[in-house]
Amino acid sequence: MAAAGEFDLIFRDATVADGSGGSLSEGDVAVREGTIAQVGGRVDGRASEEIDARDLVLAPGFIDPHTHLDANLFWDPDLTPSSSFGVTTVVTANCGYALAPVLSEDARQYLVAAMSTVEQIPEVSIETGVPFDWSDLTSYAARLDELDVLLNHAFLIGHVPLRAAVLGVPGAFTRRASVDEREAMGRLLRQGLELGALGFSTDQVIGNPGPDGTALPGQVCGEEELLDFAVVLGQGPGPGLFTMANAALLLGREERVADLAWHRRLAAASGRPVVVGPIFDSTDDPGGACAIMDLTLEGQRAKATVVPQISTRPFELWTRLDSPGTLLRSLPSLMAAVLSDGADGVRALAADPAARAQLRREGASMPHNPVFNGRWDHVRVRYSHQRGFEGKDLDALSAERGLDPVDLLLDMAIADDFETQVATVMRNGNDDEVARLVAHPAAMIGASDAGAHILANTDSCYAVWTLQHWVRERKVLSLERAVAMLTGDQARLLGFGDRGLVRAGLAADLVLFDPDRIGTTGVRFVDDQPEAGRRLITDAQGVEMSVVNGTVATRRGVSTGARTGRRLRPSGRRRSES
Numbered sequence: 001m002a003a004a005g006e007f008d009l010i011f012r013d014a015t016v017a018d019g020s021g022g023s024l025s026e027g028d029v030a031v032r033e034g035t036i037a038q039v040g041g042r043v044d045g046r047a048s049e050e051i052d053a054r055d056l057v058l059a060p061g062f063i064d065p066h067t068h069l070d071a072n073l074f075w076d077p078d079l080t081p082s083s084s085f086g087v088t089t090v091v092t093a094n095c096g097y098a099l100a101p102v103l104s105e106d107a108r109q110y111l112v113a114a115m116s117t118v119e120q121i122p123e124v125s126i127e128t129g130v131p132f133d134w135s136d137l138t139s140y141a142a143r144l145d146e147l148d149v150l151l152n153h154a155f156l157i158g159h160v161p162l163r164a165a166v167l168g169v170p171g172a173f174t175r176r177a178s179v180d181e182r183e184a185m186g187r188l189l190r191q192g193l194e195l196g197a198l199g200f201s202t203d204q205v206i207g208n209p210g211p212d213g214t215a216l217p218g219q220v221c222g223e224e225e226l227l228d229f230a231v232v233l234g235q236g237p238g239p240g241l242f243t244m245a246n247a248a249l250l251l252g253r254e255e256r257v258a259d260l261a262w263h264r265r266l267a268a269a270s271g272r273p274v275v276v277g278p279i280f281d282s283t284d285d286p287g288g289a290c291a292i293m294d295l296t297l298e299g300q301r302a303k304a305t306v307v308p309q310i311s312t313r314p315f316e317l318w319t320r321l322d323s324p325g326t327l328l329r330s331l332p333s334l335m336a337a338v339l340s341d342g343a344d345g346v347r348a349l350a351a352d353p354a355a356r357a358q359l360r361r362e363g364a365s366m367p368h369n370p371v372f373n374g375r376w377d378h379v380r381v382r383y384s385h386q387r388g389f390e391g392k393d394l395d396a397l398s399a400e401r402g403l404d405p406v407d408l409l410l411d412m413a414i415a416d417d418f419e420t421q422v423a424t425v426m427r428n429g430n431d432d433e434v435a436r437l438v439a440h441p442a443a444m445i446g447a448s449d450a451g452a453h454i455l456a457n458t459d460s461c462y463a464v465w466t467l468q469h470w471v472r473e474r475k476v477l478s479l480e481r482a483v484a485m486l487t488g489d490q491a492r493l494l495g496f497g498d499r500g501l502v503r504a505g506l507a508a509d510l511v512l513f514d515p516d517r518i519g520t521t522g523v524r525f526v527d528d529q530p531e532a533g534r535r536l537i538t539d540a541q542g543v544e545m546s547v548v549n550g551t552v553a554t555r556r557g558v559s560t561g562a563r564t565g566r567r568l569r570p571s572g573r574r575r576s577e578s
């Protein structure tokens with residue numbers, strides 16, 4: 001026990017953004033035994049480490065409410081790169097994909113396949129990196145409690161394993177549940193809530209295919225089942241969040257408005273918030289996202305609380321030319337070449353003048369699909385070994401070189417030994433529309449998908465990106481408002497009454513950053529996925545230090561190896577909404 005006047009950490013002369021959205025303040029912050037001991041003014045006393053925080057901002061650690069880091073918890077205790085961005089708490093098991101319960105080998109294989117297919121996490125990584133030495137939710141929660149990891153984590157109960165446990169395979173993804181089966185799933189959900197789960201998650205997105213092109217549990221279950229879950233959430237402990245990737249995510253405004261009426265019914269059934277997202281702006285319907293946000297605000301006044309989770313990043317799906325990504329859906333002969341023989345198939349196609357001519361014809365008239373509008377000026381190079389290519393669109397690059405975009409694409413990919421990544425920007429592509437979304441009073445930031453889409457996006461950097469782009473570059477958010485959206489607002493929704501603010505007596509999860517430098521750097525590959533090689537990451541700059549439960553977790557983005565993270569349960573009382 002430390003004596004009075006002795007602390008573990010003192011941050012001297014910090015600018016404090018306390019997570020409430022209130023004004024910035026200047027002063028010292030002291031930490032003792034995992035807790036924030038004193039905030040503001042001059043702290044008398046000494047600490048094991050005193051940090052000169054002049055010109056730096058001290059904020060609550062960022063809380064990432066939407067990750068798919070369930071499997072990573074078992075092979076990457078530092079939860080990279082999220083930890084390098086100043087994130088101190090992650091929520092797992094979003095969108096219905098989760099690792100428990102696993103009551104049969106069939107069910108286990110199905111939930112691994114579903115998570116792998118939709119979230120683009122290699123199946124071999126999950127199979128080799130996750131021990132699966134649990135069966136029911138109780139043994140899983142106990143296993144999570146034993147983990148030595150850098151960050152705090154909390155989980156949702158995923159729809160996929162609940163269905164696989166009760167309906168078996170293939171019933172989980174082919175049919176509706178009987179009344180008895182619905183009750184059995186409800187009991188499992190209730191058990192999960194008692195173990196500290198924050199709520200329930202599912203994926204209803206129309207167009208998302210499951211393993212081998214099958215439907216997903218959230219697409220076949222019917223409304224009664226989900227309404228039953230909502231009732232259980234309303235009765236259980238904790239915040240009882242119903243979270244979902246919504247059916248009309250990639251559809252037009254009419255469908256999205258109709259979808260919202262469904263989410264309100266769920267909210268009315270549970271009496272708890274229904275978190276829906278991501279809500280994207282679409283180039284086909286400028287202003288559509290803000291219209292949905294306005295409608296959710298009206299509903300919140302009527303106590304049918306639908307919380308729209310937004311992304312502060314352009315939504316891009318990256319494509320490598322040796323794998324069947326988004327762009328290839330619009331180029332059938334290239335897709336066929338990839339599916340038949342991967343990179344060699346593409347090389348053979350490129351060497352055949354007639355096949356190239358066919359591909360040029362396809363490229364000149366690419367069809368619209370739900371995630372891509374078929375325009376080469378919306379295809380950007382995100383990764384290439386060739387100087388001057390990154391950041392440019394294929395329309396401009398090919399015009400500069402007097403080439404057809406298809407020829408440029410093939411030549412570039414082959415020259416890069418298929419490391420080229422091109423992005424089809426289809427949602428959140430208009431920075432001014434995204435600015436309106438980010439500034440909207442109903443906006444809840446999320447949708448990082450950290451851990452997922454390992455070769456296709458790097459949105460786990462969303463927090464530092466928000467501070468870089470929306471605060472510093474675009475001045476759409478004040479620093480204190482942005483920090484609140486990344487911390488205090490999240491803690492309140494998720495039921496972490498003891499976190500998300502820099503206040504004496506609360507848990508000491510903190511991030512210290514340079515507001516003039518914080519942001520992301522370019523992307524790079526790291527070769528660290530279990531058995532599956534590479535993933536794409538981006539690095540942070542300007543994040544000086546993060547603290548988890550009172551211990552320094554990262555310095556300049558690098559893990560200290562302290563691993564004081566733990567599984568969080570919602571605290572009993574919820575802070576007042578004011």
Ligand SMILES: [Zn+2]
Binds near residue numbers: 094
């Ligand atoms: Zn997700």
